[in-house]
Amino acid sequence: MLTTVFDWCKRHIVLFTIASVIFVVMFGFINIQILHMTSEPEFCHLCHPAQGFGPLAEVDSWEHSAHGDAGVSCLDCHGRPGVLGYAKAKLGGLKDTYLQLTISKEEKLEILSNPSEDLVPSWHCLYCHSDEGNQTVRETTKGPMKLVNMRMLDDVVNPEFRERKGLADIMTDDFVGGTHFDHSLHIEDFDLTCRDCHFGVVHNPATATDRMNFCVACHADAGDDAPQINDCAVCHEVQVAMNEGTGIEGIEIPSMMYGDAADMTCTDCHTGVTKGIYRPSSESCTDCHEDEEYKEIFDEWAASTSARIDVLKDIRVELEAALLDADAAKRGTDDVWKTYEQAILNLKFVRNDGTHSVHNNEYTEAILDAVEADFKKAFIQLDSVW
Ligand code: HEC
Ligand code: HEC
Ligand code: HEC
Ligand code: HEC
Ligand code: HEC
Ligand code: HEC
Ligand code: HEC
Ligand code: HEC
Known part of the structure; x- marks a missing residue:
């Protein structure tokens, strides 16, 4: 039986080769399509479906954010750079799916309301938002950066990416997002993370008033070198x-x-x-x-x-x-x-x-x-x- 199959293949070697190539390409294509599909916000929406802000509404809040507008997708932040980073994010996705089936609604809400400290760490934000941060990570990322076009993250090479998106290098510019603000001074002197100040970034309903209060409260204790509340013009360039x-x-x-x-x-x-x-x-x-x-x-x-x-x-x-x-x-x-x-x-x-x-x-x-x-x-x- 097997020998007749082999014989047939030998006789129709050209046909066989073409058929195999088509099979491999199709199979690979379907796999990649599955990877692709399960990386899209529409897919995340299945289990993160709420409207507005906060836990469960991560897709909707993203859709209305500046990152959403600029095409920065979920796995650009919630997956680390490189092919290994992408694969790891996909494994994390399997864990999500498993837990979706095994934990209660309340437990899920509890997890989503207390995102872990190292969820999107500062170095990851700096990968896109500074030149040095980008270079360091690109140099130390193990494995290839990408196999096929999966997401924006793997093509981020600064300064080109930054400039094309109209972004400042936050560690060297002190005029960012319309405000006079020196990131490197504040981050290095006070050991702050991105999320300490950008707690509203993408998902949360934090107001700009809270953010300003955070600045002026610390400045009130910091002495005259730091601008006080009435110095509107110093901050609001x-x-x-x-x-x-x-x-x-x-x-x-x-x-x-x-x-x-x-x-x-x-x-x-x-x-x-x-x-x-x-x-x-x-x-x-x-x-x-x-x-x-x-x-x-x-x-x-x-x-x-x-x-x-x-x-x-x-x-x-x-x-x-x-x-x-x-x-x-x-x-x-x-x-x-x-x-x-x-x-x-x-x-x-x-x-x-x-x-x-x-x-x-x-x-x-x-x-x-x-x-x-x-x-x-x-x-x-x-x-x-x-
Ligand atoms: C099958 C349902 C399901 C899908 C689809 C899904 N998630 Fe989740 N997700 C969950 C559940 C359940 C949790 C809470 C348990 C956990 O941490 O895994 C969660 C938690 C998370 C967390 C928080 C993890 C933490 O440590 O706080 C992130 C980030 C996340 N999901 C991102 C995504 C992204 C991005 C997608 C789309 C690519 C996605 N999820 C698709 C069910 C899902
Ligand atoms: C610019 C980076 C960025 C993008 C893009 C992004 N997130 Fe997040 N996400 C964060 C950060 C930072 C947190 C940590 C909590 C916080 O500060 O809001 C977070 C938290 C989460 C959590 C934990 C629960 C919560 O509500 O805090 C989930 C789930 C999540 N994101 C899903 C998504 C999904 C789904 C998408 C795409 C539709 C997405 N994120 C796009 C940065 C991002
Ligand atoms: C894949 C690259 C990428 C990553 C990762 C990323 N960003 Fe961004 N970010 C962008 C782009 C592109 C824009 C420009 C949006 C626009 O066109 O206004 C932006 C805009 C911003 C803005 C200004 C708009 C706003 O929402 O207020 C802030 C602040 C910001 N990012 C902070 C962060 C923080 C904090 C993190 C990490 C949690 C992060 N970014 C991760 C690419 C990225
Ligand atoms: C002490 C508070 C503070 C910390 C910590 C902080 N930022 Fe900011 N950031 C600001 C303020 C204030 C602005 C300008 C006004 C605004 O957009 O809210 C800003 C603006 C930005 C912008 C907008 C730049 C533009 O060109 O539009 C980006 C991007 C950004 N920050 C990224 C980050 C990243 C990445 C980190 C962590 C490495 C970080 N920030 C840490 C306060 C902070
Ligand atoms: C942990 C305390 C702390 C927080 C929080 C803080 N600052 Fe400061 N800031 C200082 C101190 C201290 C100085 C004076 C530093 C110096 O000049 O030696 C300063 C100086 C400044 C200056 C003047 C120096 C310069 O860059 O020209 C500006 C502007 C400024 N901060 C803006 C902000 C803004 C905007 C925020 C909120 C997003 C903020 N700061 C949050 C402690 C803080
Ligand atoms: C003619 C009245 C008027 C003057 C003068 C004025 N503002 Fe405003 N400003 C407003 C109003 C009204 C809003 C609220 C707009 C809205 O809600 O759409 C606003 C909003 C703002 C905001 C919030 C912007 C945001 O991102 O949401 C800031 C910051 C601000 N003003 C700073 C200043 C500073 C600094 C000056 C002086 C250089 C100034 N304004 C002068 C009327 C004024
Ligand atoms: C130490 C720096 C600093 C000083 C001084 C300062 N602000 Fe702000 N202010 C901020 C930051 C940072 C934000 C948040 C910006 C953001 O998230 O886009 C903010 C937010 C605001 C908003 C938006 C509030 C909201 O909830 O929408 C207004 C309006 C505003 N400031 C007006 C003023 C006025 C008027 C003065 C002077 C009386 C002033 N600020 C002084 C840093 C400052
Ligand atoms: C603190 C006083 C003050 C406030 C508050 C104020 N204005 Fe004015 N406005 C003026 C002055 C002064 C002028 C210039 C003199 C003139 O032509 O009347 C002016 C001129 C104008 C003009 C053009 C001339 C005219 O009278 O039609 C318009 C339109 C206008 N303001 C709209 C607004 C709007 C909208 C708001 C609310 C955001 C506002 N103003 C808040 C003082 C103010």
Whole structure:
């Protein structure tokens, strides 16, 4: 029986070879597809299905986070770099599945409410967010970085990755995310981890007020070298620039509600600061403008700006995908990336200000016009490079 099979194979050697190759490729492909599929957020959603923030809502909170927007996926953070790191994350997934079937709902909630200390350790964040951190990890990671395209993490080579995403090197720059803040001073002198301050990153409902309180509480005890609560401008660099109408090269439009012209400072609007209420609402507009209509102006500014930002975020995703495709086809995209980087830096300036144009409506509109024009320009440039 076996010999007739072998005989048949020998006689049809070409056919046999082709059949084997197809089999191996198909089998490998299916395996990789399974690995791929079980790494996607949609898969995690099966067991982490809640809406909003906090335990069980990890997929939904991620979807609404800056990391989600930028295409940083679950296993980019919850899996270590390299093929071995990826494999280890997959084994961890098997443990998840086993526990899903064996522990109670309450036990699961208990685990998710107390994430372990070393879940996404600081060095892992630094892999993407600093150049030195990236280099060190790349040099010491055992085994190959990647086999096939599985996730963003394995292609992260800094400074290129960082620059293309419009990110600062947090260990060397002291102007990050719109705030004047020296990471290396704070991390090294006070032995803080990323999660001590970025406890809201991706999943948790921590408010910016908690974060500011954390800073000013320590500074209050730290003496005069550290900025105190009334030194708004020292920390909030981007909001100052937005109010002054500077910060973006080539466009300059000061707010009519700030500075010498209007004889106004931050605390004229931020009147609740001494009571720990930092963020004013639309109610604050009528402190100075008698007409109730000014509340509607606030809402109208905020609504139209966030709608515009949403549209631009979608274009960003489309453009970045087109650029990566063009890179894969080895087209000359250097100039197009430059246009793209400029646009996302400008977009980020508006997002970092965080007020949806309340600080300076005219300036914000001008910046978003520039972003839109740069995106258009990049698509045109992309059509013309080969
Ligand atoms: C079959 C259900 C299931 C799926 C699918 C699933 N998880 Fe989980 N996950 C669990 C359970 C149950 C726990 C709590 C027990 C544990 O720690 O394994 C958990 C815990 C976790 C933890 C916390 C571990 C800790 O030590 O605190 C992380 C992180 C996590 N999952 C990430 C993911 C990611 C990322 C995916 C998708 C790639 C995913 N999970 C898919 C069921 C699942
Ligand atoms: C930028 C990195 C990053 C990304 C991307 C990310 N996470 Fe997390 N995740 C964390 C950090 C850090 C923690 C630790 C707890 C905290 O600080 O919120 C965490 C905690 C968790 C936990 C433990 C329970 C909890 O709620 O704290 C689960 C489960 C989890 N993540 C699942 C996911 C899933 C699923 C995705 C993709 C949809 C994802 N994470 C994407 C960084 C990330
Ligand atoms: C795979 C690379 C990668 C990893 C790992 C990663 N990040 Fe990020 N991070 C990014 C990218 C890309 C952005 C840019 C998002 C955007 O376009 O605004 C970002 C943005 C941020 C921001 C600014 C936006 C925000 O959410 O406030 C902070 C803060 C941040 N990351 C902190 C962290 C921390 C803390 C960790 C570790 C728990 C981490 N990152 C892990 C790639 C990464
Ligand atoms: C003492 C508090 C503190 C610690 C510790 C800390 N950060 Fe930050 N980080 C900040 C503040 C403040 C900002 C700027 C305002 C904001 O975005 O919240 C910031 C901004 C960032 C940004 C945004 C940069 C950008 O260009 O948009 C990233 C990324 C970031 N931090 C990563 C990290 C990582 C990674 C770690 C751990 C190695 C870390 N941070 C530790 C306070 C801290
Ligand atoms: C553990 C205590 C502690 C925490 C928490 C802390 N700081 Fe500081 N910070 C200090 C001390 C001490 C100094 C003075 C250091 C010096 O100049 O020698 C300082 C200095 C500064 C300075 C002035 C030095 C410089 O970089 O120009 C800024 C700005 C600053 N901190 C911002 C922040 C922000 C923003 C946060 C919150 C995200 C924060 N700090 C959280 C202790 C802290
Ligand atoms: C020591 C640095 C520091 C000083 C001084 C400071 N802030 Fe902040 N503030 C922060 C940080 C850090 C955050 C959190 C930013 C983030 O997470 O994006 C913050 C957050 C805020 C928020 C957002 C609050 C929320 O819950 O949405 C407002 C509004 C604000 N600050 C206004 C002010 C005003 C007005 C002053 C001056 C009276 C001031 N801050 C002084 C560091 C500072
Ligand atoms: C004309 C009034 C006005 C002036 C002047 C003003 N602000 Fe604001 N600011 C607001 C309002 C209103 C909000 C809340 C916007 C919202 O909720 O969308 C806000 C929000 C903020 C936030 C939170 C941003 C975020 O990321 O959520 C910070 C920080 C801030 N202001 C800092 C400052 C600083 C620093 C100055 C001085 C340079 C300043 N503001 C001047 C009205 C003002
Ligand atoms: C502390 C006082 C103060 C607060 C609070 C304030 N403004 Fe103003 N506003 C001014 C001054 C001063 C001017 C410039 C002089 C002028 O033309 O009336 C101005 C001008 C304006 C203008 C253009 C001129 C006009 O009168 O139509 C608009 C629009 C405006 N403010 C909207 C708002 C909105 C929306 C808020 C709430 C976020 C707000 N203002 C909060 C003081 C204030």
